[in-house]
Amino acid sequence: MSAPVRTRRVTPAPMNIALLSDAPHMPMCPGTCVTVEHTHTGDGLISHGDWWATVTPTGTEDVVHVRLCVHRVSDEPDVYVGRLDVLDREGLHVGQPEIVVQGLPRDGSAEATRAFARLLDRAAAVLEEITQ
């Protein structure tokens, strides 16, 4: 009688959430952003609101944690500088801060257009300050 074949179950390494929750926020972030859990199909592609992030594909469904830091430049139109940090089984991936523009001026008048241009200039200055 042959010995039973023992299969070894591989348990994925647990993620240390503290790596993300204790990580420094983006400079100028008020620090109120929350960590959110996402599940990807194994393709490593993470969608979080307007943001896309990629992690190493695992081939099987897997969980990652993300945190979006935001420094708002304007409410109307909604313009902010954000950074998406991602925690996967390989560790913490700190994203690149970027300017995000949601929506355009309500009218295309010369005055509204100039105000929007000033807003973009201000967002560029904020991003440069953050990345200094």
Place this chain on the structure above:
Amino acid sequence: MSAPTLPETGTDRVHVPGCDTNCSSDGCLVTDVIGCVAQVNTGLALEVMAFAYATDDEPTPGGYVELFPTEDGLVEGFFVSPTDARRLAAMLLDAADQVERLTGGAK
């Protein structure tokens, strides 16, 4: 008997500078592409355009600036680098000036 001469459309209207005055009664429309910048991540380009128009109903030239992607599908939001944000801002200022030039608006 010769055919009656139809009144020319648009002749009693103030045309937008740059209009060839052969426009229909729908009005004249002048489009000026100011430039475009590439979006971060998506590869889409955002185009800045200055429009000026005048119609029989609205004979005083009007104008506006539009910013939209060069591909189909309206982009609700977009990502830009600081360099492109500044380029975009400069183009928007140009477009605002252009709209005022085309519509005779005071600067």
